Amino acid sequence: MAAAERSTRDRVLDSFETLLVTAGSRAATLDAVAADAKVSKGGLLYHFPSKDELVVGMLARLREQGAADAAKMRTAKKGPVDYYLSTSAHTGSDFDRALVAAARIAQEHDQRASEALADLRDGWFTVLREHLGDEALARTIQLIGDGLYFDDTMGLQAKGALTHVRNVLRRLDVL
Amino acid sequence: MAAAERSTRDRVLDSFETLLVTAGSRAATLDAVAADAKVSKGGLLYHFPSKDELVVGMLARLREQGAADAAKMRTAKKGPVDYYLSTSAHTGSDFDRALVAAARIAQEHDQRASEALADLRDGWFTVLREHLGDEALARTIQLIGDGLYFDDTMGLQAKGALTHVRNVLRRLDVL
């Protein structure tokens, strides 16, 4: 089957995420989302009857993407740790964008977004702990991943950060 | 001299930061800030002629607090690493609140906020590198601190995270 055109629904969610990530939730208005997705506001509101439904739709898509990512992490060639760290820094993937977008929403006291993010983190942690057999090490590596991710979303990424981390993890016989 | 009452100016900045941290920038409106600081909107705008000036005032205060923190880190009893890590998780200090508030602003494409945060991070990194004499280790520890800080601001804090980190750092002869 030929690849279908990206549906209006998906384009709207893409635009919502992009605006959240690049300009913050203040800028992610229905007007702005509709303009970016090239639909009228009325058209947008046909698919998502309220702004809140836009959030719900986004989080549902995020959870799907998250399940796929955890599976990929388990069977990654270079191992789960390397996969986790190298995807914590910005990769430009759709999943990345959805993750950062959800973080922006979570910061505004949205429990559904916080829960989705917490569940995703639990998934990654489970894989790390199983693979390493060491809770302290698994938690520390998860924190390093969070740090990489945080720096990236804040535009604070220091050069060579990932290389430095790999260097230190080799001293711990992890890589 | 007796402790002066907190000035209206400072109360307004306090309220602005608190709203940013607890409810996000969308909720940190002039109306909300004025109400929280118990001033009228007109009264608020006498001290800060525009919302942008509120941001400028907040960042100026943050830089003062940041310089004091770096100095404290240098001479901390348990050493800079322990000081840095234990203050990366939430301490409830005014400095903490200002830091998170600035991060919220930085996420909305505000270059002044991003610069202020980057400068603060440079200060901490300088102390860590000088103390450790090891750039890779210093960067990794900074990332762990960022991770602790990120988890905290997102309400994702895993129990015992700091203990796990100390455990791993002892294996590296850092603590």
Added chain:
DNA sequence: GTCTATAGGCCGATAGAC
């Protein structure tokens, strides 16, 4: 320095044509 009143614009959402 602090207040009330209000201007002018953008926000989320509805109604109804096509």
Added chain:
DNA sequence: GTCTATCGGCCTATAGAC
């Protein structure tokens, strides 16, 4: 399914009394 037109509300900011 997508559009235009429009409503009421909230946002930033100004004007001017006290």
